[in-house]
Amino acid sequence: MTELREGLVIASYGRHYQVESGDAQYECVTRGRQSDVACGDKVKLKLTSPNQGVIETVMPRTSLLHRSVAHRSKLIAANVDLTVIVVAPVPSYYDLLVNRCLIAAEAAGIEAVICLNKSDLGELADLAYQQLSAYITLGCPVVRVSAHHDVTALLPYLRGKISAFVGQSGMGKSSLINALIPAADSVTGDISVALDSGKHTTTSAKMYQLDATSRLIDSPGMQAFGLNHVKADELDQLFIEFRPYIGHCRFSNCKHTHEPGCAVLTAHQAGKISDTRLAAYQDILKSLIGK
Numbered sequence: 001m002t003e004l005r006e007g008l009v010i011a012s013y014g015r016h017y018q019v020e021s022g023d024a025q026y027e028c029v030t031r032g033r034q035s036d037v038a039c040g041d042k043v044k045l046k047l048t049s050p051n052q053g054v055i056e057t058v059m060p061r062t063s064l065l066h067r068s069v070a071h072r073s074k075l076i077a078a079n080v081d082l083t084v085i086v087v088a089p090v091p092s093y094y095d096l097l098v099n100r101c102l103i104a105a106e107a108a109g110i111e112a113v114i115c116l117n118k119s120d121l122g123e124l125a126d127l128a129y130q131q132l133s134a135y136i137t138l139g140c141p142v143v144r145v146s147a148h149h150d151v152t153a154l155l156p157y158l159r160g161k162i163s164a165f166v167g168q169s170g171m172g173k174s175s176l177i178n179a180l181i182p183a184a185d186s187v188t189g190d191i192s193v194a195l196d197s198g199k200h201t202t203t204s205a206k207m208y209q210l211d212a213t214s215r216l217i218d219s220p221g222m223q224a225f226g227l228n229h230v231k232a233d234e235l236d237q238l239f240i241e242f243r244p245y246i247g248h249c250r251f252s253n254c255k256h257t258h259e260p261g262c263a264v265l266t267a268h269q270a271g272k273i274s275d276t277r278l279a280a281y282q283d284i285l286k287s288l289i290g291k
């Protein structure tokens, strides 16, 4: 019987995984129908040939970033320290998706930064930056970079961490990773100007090494970020600026949608909670209650 060796999942292609162990890499599958393995997982594998193996065990995770697609959970990456939410002025980014990414990171206990890419696009980039500045007041840094010109502003956030780059297709996640790690050679693609969208170039999560202590994970662009794994009655806590008001509503089971004496709605009317965030909260809540 061959002994088990420890490895790190550096790419996940459907039910196939690339696992790094020591100086070598192995193409791996899981035992049976188990498929809850994510890029970034630490695993134990058994070799079945000089370059192939079977994942026998997934080690306990420090964090797991995932989203729901229909009623299934889709793992994005495991053991992540930082979520880099990549947005750009072109194609247009959706605030609602940014908020869903932020809530997913908050639910998973992972730090987040918003990275505004394509800041070489002049006025459009300036406008996007102004709109994003609201997130800074929520304690989420907004970093302006251009994958085509200069990405150094992002580096201090990445050092010593495992960072997952997430966001809509065409925002430049793979371009940023290539700018940070030229050897990464992650495939990048065009955008469709007519559809104002990316073309879903990246199709699997893949991890790259920035330096001895830092790794970056590229992930496929997403159009929606399902949050079915979040409990409806815990959602308000994930909106950090709501927290001072929670527990002060007239009804203890207040959902903060229309109830009289709602402290969250009162705070919104007083300008303490933005329209965008209240709308994001209500949109997510609706999707959770309706499921």
Ligand SMILES: Nc1nc2c(ncn2[C@@H]2O[C@H](COP(=O)(O)OP(=O)(O)OP(=O)(O)O)[C@@H](O)[C@H]2O)c(=O)[nH]1
Residues within 6 Å of the ligand: 117, 118, 119, 120, 121, 145, 146, 147, 148, 149, 167, 168, 169, 170, 171, 172, 173, 174, 175, 176, 187, 188, 189, 190, 191, 198, 199, 200, 201, 202, 203, 219, 220, 221, 222
């Ligand atoms: N002007 C400008 N264009 C950029 C920049 N970064 C990326 N792009 C362009 O944006 C397009 C999409 O880039 P990708 O890196 O493939 O985007 P992605 O987010 O990885 O997209 P998916 O893999 O589909 O999720 C490409 O045409 C890039 O050349 C930038 O800083 N400035």
Ligand SMILES: [Mg+2]
Residues within 6 Å of the ligand: 173, 174, 175, 187, 188, 201, 202, 218, 219, 220, 221
């Ligand atoms: Mg990509």
Ligand SMILES: [Zn+2]
Residues within 6 Å of the ligand: 249, 254, 255, 256, 257, 259, 261, 262, 263, 264, 265
């Ligand atoms: Zn309320």
